Amino acid sequence: MKTIDKKIHVAMASDDNYAHHLxxxxxxxxxxxxxDRILCVYLLHEKLSNKTKEKIELLKKLRHFELEYINISCEKYEPFKIIVGLYISRLTYARFQLPSLLKNFDKCIYLDCDIIVRQDLSELWDIQLPEYAILGAVEEPGARHRNRVLDIPDSFSYFNAGVILLDLVKLRKSNFEEKAYEYLKKNGSLLYADQDVMNALFCNSWYALPIKWNVHTNVYILKSVNKYYKYQAHEVENVFANAAIVHFSHERKPDSLISQCAYRNEYWQYLKYTAWRHILPKDINLMNLTIRIYWLIKSLVKKSPILFVCMRMVKRAITGYYLSKETTRYKFF
Known part of the structure; x- marks a missing residue:
């Protein structure tokens, strides 16, 4: 009988700008x-400040966990520009180095920083990947158009690399890090950077994890819940209510005043337990405050036809004001 590994090895990557999400x-x-489980976090970084490290260490007051800082260099990936998402840096390529960085381990979970975990992560850790699979991931809804660009057969689905269960032994045997870098050198900058590379290399050797382990807020915002191909209808049903990991994959993260992320309030509840508990939304300005107030009032009066008409008139007046000031009109407004 196989013994249960009490330690859960989780790799993440962050810089000072993303430390509060981390x-x-x-x-x-x-x-x-x-x-009965022990969390072991391996934090990949290039130049994480001592001040940020001190703040992260304070999390041990909540509950003991093991934390190792791994200083790496992603300089060789600098020529491959990040095309989508101003919030993404070259550190996104750090996951390519995991097989060699964690050479003493057989597997690990890689997590993006812009997530919250709502259920026991040991359930994900205990999943046994089938023999053919190098990694386990969740499909990226509505992203099969990437198959044509990456020359992936239409019969395969495209996965999101923000939450991945990695078989490090198989990755080392496949020379993953070298192949990933060579793929980038051959194909240049890709729209979804490291995620495109991993899909191209492992299109037929990834296992579909239960959808609850990577529920994208993009699905909520873009209404793309019907664009999953690898999952049955009953698996997609109630996807938000059953979310084990919420992935804030939209460019407006939950720390934005005008974020429309599902579970935004839960994010702030967890943040209150950290050294960043006193931070304010990063984009407070008159325009965004106006939008937020409008949303609040709209939610209160949407059931009243008369008040709703009044709100429409207010909306037109405010929009006209900002247009007269030559400001950008928000698509939400």
């Missing part, structure tokens, strides 16, 4: 992890 993510893991 802290909220780790906090959410600790708050929901089974009492």
């Amino acid at each position: 802290a909220a993510a780790i906090c959410s893991i600790l708050k929901n992890l089974g009492d």
Whole structure:
């Protein structure tokens, strides 16, 4: 009988700008992890400040966990520009180095920082990948158009690399890091960077994890819940209510005043347990405050036809004001 590994090895990558997301993510893991498990976090970084490290260390007051800082260099990936998402840096390529960085381990979970974990992560850790699979991931809804660009057969689905269960032994045997870099050199900058590379290399050797382990807020915002191909209807049903990991994959993260992310409030609840508990939304300005107030009032009066008409008139007046000031009109407004 196979013994259960009490330690759960989780790799993440962050810089100072994303550290508050990282802290909220780790906090959410600790708050929901089974009492008999030990979280081990391997934090990949290039130039993480001592001040940020001190703040992250304070999370150990919530619950003990092991934390190792791994200073790496992603300089060789600098020529491959990030095409989509101003919030993404070259550190996104750090996951390519995991097989060699974690050479003493057989597997690990890689998590993006812009997530919260709502259930016991040990359930994901305990999943046994089938023999053919190098990694486990969740399909990226509505992304099969990438198949044509990456020369992936239409019969395969495209996965999101923000939450992945990695078989490090198989990755080392496949010379993953070298092949990933060679693929980039051959194909140049790709729209979804490291995610495109991993899909191209492992299109037929990834296992579809239960959808609850990577529920994208893009699905909520873009209404793309019907664009999953690898999952049956009953698996997609109630996807938000059953989310084990919420992935804030939209460019407006939950720390934005005008974020429309599902579970935004839960993110702020976890953040309150961290050293970043006192931060304010990063984009507070008159325009965004106006939008937020409008949304609030609209939610209160949407059931009243008369008040709704009044709100439409107010909307036109405010929009006209900002257009007269030559400001950008928000698509939400």
